[in-house]
Amino acid sequence: MIINVKADIKQIFKQGKKFKWQRPVKCKHCGESRLWGHGFVLSFFDGFGQGLYLKRYRCPYCHTVFKLKPSGFFYRFQADIKTIFTSILSRIYKSRYLPQLSWSRQHFWFTALKRNITAYLSNTWNRGLAKGFIELVRINKIPVTGSI
Numbered sequence: 001m002i003i004n005v006k007a008d009i010k011q012i013f014k015q016g017k018k019f020k021w022q023r024p025v026k027c028k029h030c031g032e033s034r035l036w037g038h039g040f041v042l043s044f045f046d047g048f049g050q051g052l053y054l055k056r057y058r059c060p061y062c063h064t065v066f067k068l069k070p071s072g073f074f075y076r077f078q079a080d081i082k083t084i085f086t087s088i089l090s091r092i093y094k095s096r097y098l099p100q101l102s103w104s105r106q107h108f109w110f111t112a113l114k115r116n117i118t119a120y121l122s123n124t125w126n127r128g129l130a131k132g133f134i135e136l137v138r139i140n141k142i143p144v145t146g147s148i
C-alpha cells in the first residue's frame with residue numbers, strides 16, 4: 001500500500017536513508033498503532049540521476065507493507081504532477097511539448113489523456129483537455145496512464 005506524505009524530495013535525495021520520514025500513526029488496514037520499519041525501496045524520479053530511498057513500514061498484526069511516497073506524484077509515474085500538467089498545457093496552447101523532457105514520453109501522456117477522457121468522462125466531453133485532466137484527478141483516476 002502506498003501512502004503519500006508531505007516530504008521534500010530534494011532532502012530525501014540529499015539525506016538518503018537518514019531522511020526523517022513521518023511514521024504513519026496507525027495501520028490503514030487494521031488500525032494497529034505500532035508499525036515497524038521495513039527497510040527501504042529504491043525508486044526513480046525525474047530530475048534525479050540516482051534512485052531515491054523510500055521508507056517502508058510493516059504492520060506486525062496484519063502484515064500489510066506501506067511504502068511512503070512524496071506527494072505530488074501519480075502512482076508509478078516518475079515526473080511530478082505539476083510537470084505533467086505543464087507539458088499538457090504547453091501542447092494545448094503552444095502546440096509543442098516542453099523542450100527539457102523527452103518528446104515520446106510527453107506524447108504518450110497527451111494521447112493517454114485523450115483516451116482516458118473518452119473512457120471515463122464520455123466521448124461527448126466538450127470542456128477541453130485541461131479541464132478533463134483536472135476532472136480525472138478529482139475522480140481519482142490517473143489522467144495520463146496508458147493502462148485502463
Ligand SMILES: [Zn+2]
Pocket residue numbers: 027028029030031032059060061062063064
Ligand atoms: Zn495492520
